[in-house]
Amino acid sequence: MKHSLCFQNPILKGSIKVPGDKSISHRSIMFGALAEGKTVVRGFLKGDDCLSTIQCFRSMGVQIDESENEIIIHGVGFSGLKEPKELLDVGNSGTTTRLLLGILAGLPFHSVVIGDESIASRPMRRVTDPLKKMGAKIDGRENGQYTPISVRGGKLSPIEFIMPHASAQLKSAIIFAGLQAEGITTIIEPEKTRDHTERMIEHFGGSITRDHNRITIEGGQQFKGQTVNVPGDISSAAFFLVAGAIVNGSQLTLTDVGLNPTRDGIIDVLNQMGADLTVECEKDRAEPVSTLTIKSSQLTSVEIGGSIIPKLIDEIPIIALLATQALGTTIIKDAEELKVKETNRIDAVVQELKKLGANIDATEDGMIIHGPAVLHGGMVSSRGDHRIGMMLAVAALLTNEEVQIDGFEAISVSYPEFLSDLHSIAVNQ
Numbered sequence: 001m002k003h004s005l006c007f008q009n010p011i012l013k014g015s016i017k018v019p020g021d022k023s024i025s026h027r028s029i030m031f032g033a034l035a036e037g038k039t040v041v042r043g044f045l046k047g048d049d050c051l052s053t054i055q056c057f058r059s060m061g062v063q064i065d066e067s068e069n070e071i072i073i074h075g076v077g078f079s080g081l082k083e084p085k086e087l088l089d090v091g092n093s094g095t096t097t098r099l100l101l102g103i104l105a106g107l108p109f110h111s112v113v114i115g116d117e118s119i120a121s122r123p124m125r126r127v128t129d130p131l132k133k134m135g136a137k138i139d140g141r142e143n144g145q146y147t148p149i150s151v152r153g154g155k156l157s158p159i160e161f162i163m164p165h166a167s168a169q170l171k172s173a174i175i176f177a178g179l180q181a182e183g184i185t186t187i188i189e190p191e192k193t194r195d196h197t198e199r200m201i202e203h204f205g206g207s208i209t210r211d212h213n214r215i216t217i218e219g220g221q222q223f224k225g226q227t228v229n230v231p232g233d234i235s236s237a238a239f240f241l242v243a244g245a246i247v248n249g250s251q252l253t254l255t256d257v258g259l260n261p262t263r264d265g266i267i268d269v270l271n272q273m274g275a276d277l278t279v280e281c282e283k284d285r286a287e288p289v290s291t292l293t294i295k296s297s298q299l300t301s302v303e304i305g306g307s308i309i310p311k312l313i314d315e316i317p318i319i320a321l322l323a324t325q326a327l328g329t330t331i332i333k334d335a336e337e338l339k340v341k342e343t344n345r346i347d348a349v350v351q352e353l354k355k356l357g358a359n360i361d362a363t364e365d366g367m368i369i370h371g372p373a374v375l376h377g378g379m380v381s382s383r384g385d386h387r388i389g390m391m392l393a394v395a396a397l398l399t400n401e402e403v404q405i406d407g408f409e410a411i412s413v414s415y416p417e418f419l420s421d422l423h424s425i426a427v428n429q
């Protein structure tokens, strides 16, 4: 589906409550299913990816009721999950795929995980190799690298695992397997990655030990159903934070945004670039929550690399757009993981933004952006990637010419109401 956007000297004013955090929504279904008793989830993201997670657990016999404001999961525990009759379809969701594989690894039945074309090209051996080492029988195209992937789980042994990639999906998969292994599993992260799985284990009454980048988890724990309040997704809020920062005369407030310290890299980057940003922290729930107010201001370039990368990995497409409006040369490095997301996000960002007049070049592990650039209209593509589609829609605010985005429907993966939220705060002058 092509979508056309054409703004005339817009300014952005008002307040938005972005939809629920995608990472936390996925995990709320998983822990809800693995706990005994009822779990109530409020603020759940009804985006395609999280709906895929619901469907996978329903296929394993878990009753999940959906109403407008709540999701209710009737938990069955690890041992209550049933062999699925149908294929487990993860759609476009890498998080569902990798976390689910960690759960399936310990279950004594056969299952097959499939997804869309994008999922079929995303690397899975990072997960399937250690899970096989723990004792699961797993096969798939290219020796377990690509879906479809079949799993016959069973008795698992704990491992000490030094993660070769800074990936929360990989860490979480091994945690889920570790929960089913007999003994203590140790995981060592090269850099700290998002810790929603660890927080949720504690929220559901389990325990996990964290010492710097070393995590230990004991197998055989029981979880109890809980209420989960999902905060707004900082990765969705990022599109409006950047829009507010770069569209002259704007002031936007974003309420109820999750501000987990393992996800707040965009805040650091905005501050370093000279953004006019106010962060008000609210009472800490299982996850920290904040209200963010952004006003447009003069921005300067920044260098981004090293340990901040996992804290803003999904925000790099919109940070690249931000950098096109900043004075000087922005360098983004150590971000090779971008090549294995929904699409190769280094190529997608660079090639699509060039079509709109950005001065941007790809490097082996990131990109270099010279700003400020005057953007113009054009025909671009989301390449089937929600974050590329939304970044290009924000770029359309910077020109009075038409920006036509092919494949815009991809945004329903993480932010189905993105367009109506954008139109609710954009006023043409």
Ligand SMILES: O=C(O)C1=C[C@@H](OP(=O)(O)O)[C@@H](O)[C@H](O)C1
Binding pocket: 022, 023, 024, 095, 166, 167, 168, 169, 170, 172, 194, 313, 314, 337
């Ligand atoms: O664990 C998660 O919920 C996620 C982890 C990240 O992926 P990696 O673990 O591959 O870095 C992120 O890009 C993805 O959107 C969600």
Ligand SMILES: C=C(OP(=O)(O)O)C(=O)O
Binding pocket: 022, 049, 092, 093, 094, 095, 096, 314, 341, 342, 387, 414
């Ligand atoms: C990479 C993403 O998600 P996933 O890996 O779950 O497909 C994302 O949402 O940007």
